[in-house]
Amino acid sequence: QRPLAPDDGRVGGLKDVTHIIAVSSCKGGVGKSTVAVNLAYTLAQMGAKVGIFDADVYGPSLPTMVSPEVRVLIMDPETRTINPTEYEGVKLMSFGFAGQGSAIMRGPMVSGVIQQLLTSANWGKLDYLVVDFPPGTGDIQLTLCQTVQFSAAVIVTTPQKLAFVDVAKGIRMFARMAVPCAAVAENMSFFDGDDGTRYHPFGTGSGDRIKADFGIPHLVHFPILPELSAAGDGGRPLVVSDPASVPAESFMELGAIV
Numbered sequence: 001q002r003p004l005a006p007d008d009g010r011v012g013g014l015k016d017v018t019h020i021i022a023v024s025s026c027k028g029g030v031g032k033s034t035v036a037v038n039l040a041y042t043l044a045q046m047g048a049k050v051g052i053f054d055a056d057v058y059g060p061s062l063p064t065m066v067s068p069e070v071r072v073l074i075m076d077p078e079t080r081t082i083n084p085t086e087y088e089g090v091k092l093m094s095f096g097f098a099g100q101g102s103a104i105m106r107g108p109m110v111s112g113v114i115q116q117l118l119t120s121a122n123w124g125k126l127d128y129l130v131v132d133f134p135p136g137t138g139d140i141q142l143t144l145c146q147t148v149q150f151s152a153a154v155i156v157t158t159p160q161k162l163a164f165v166d167v168a169k170g171i172r173m174f175a176r177m178a179v180p181c182a183a184v185a186e187n188m189s190f191f192d193g194d195d196g197t198r199y200h201p202f203g204t205g206s207g208d209r210i211k212a213d214f215g216i217p218h219l220v221h222f223p224i225l226p227e228l229s230a231a232g233d234g235g236r237p238l239v240v241s242d243p244a245s246v247p248a249e250s251f252m253e254l255g256a257i258v
């Protein structure tokens with residue numbers, strides 16, 4: 001099923017990377033990249049050496065969410081491999097930094113490009129590489145799982161019942177690829193009114209049902225917060241610009257799980 005090398009795909013630029021974490025969602029727009037980026041910076045704040053690989057070549061969001069000074073990927077002339085760029089100590093790699101914007105390519109070609117970018121980059125010594133998966137459970141996602149052994153997957157979803165079917169699909173994909181699902185991140189779970197009342201505009205209970213039905217060990221709720229969105233648009237993740245914000249607590253919780 002998974003024709004991985006005996007070293008579990010920790011070859012080339014990945015050989016000194018300890019944990020590779022998949023952050024995945026089945027639908028677009030649920031906040032997967034927001035969770036991936038803020039989780040990575042939280043792990044860095046906890047003292048780990050961290051990298052982010054944005055595996056979405058059709059709609060790379062890392063160059064918007066994180067704004068490093070160097071916005072291109074530089075080839076090391078000696079080794080002829082690519083150096084990731086860096087922001088606030090976290091290494092960053094995205095097709096969006098390759099000067100192409102988003103890609104117009106067919107699936108098999110995309111899989112090849114992703115595989116190459118992921119495995120041949122000079123990641124150096126990392127405790128965690130957070131991989132922001134493209135949405136869905138298709139060929140590209142399967143290729144990623146066949147290329148390296150992920151230590152854990154985080155499934156990002158929203159509380160709607162509608163999301164349940166898709167989440168189940170994602171969990172089954174990772175199970176088939178022998179990647180343990182460490183947590184479900186229920187994003188846009190709630191917001192707190194000025195009077196302290198907690199509102200759940202998209203309902204409740206869906207995350208608990210997922211946890212129970214699929215035996216996922218952890219469920220972490222993330223609030224709806226305009227600052228989270230604004231920070232993402234501004235190129236400085238919220239956990240970096242405001243480490244005392246409400247969502248930072250949830251990210252710490254998730255960081256301790258993975």
Ligand code: ADP
Binds near residue numbers: 032033225233
């Ligand atoms: P995906 O990676 O699933 O496509 P994004 O992380 O790009 O989703 O998020 C989609 C949009 O929703 C972005 O504009 C982002 O800033 C916003 N967003 C995500 N999570 C939250 C949240 N908890 N509160 C407010 N805005 C959010």
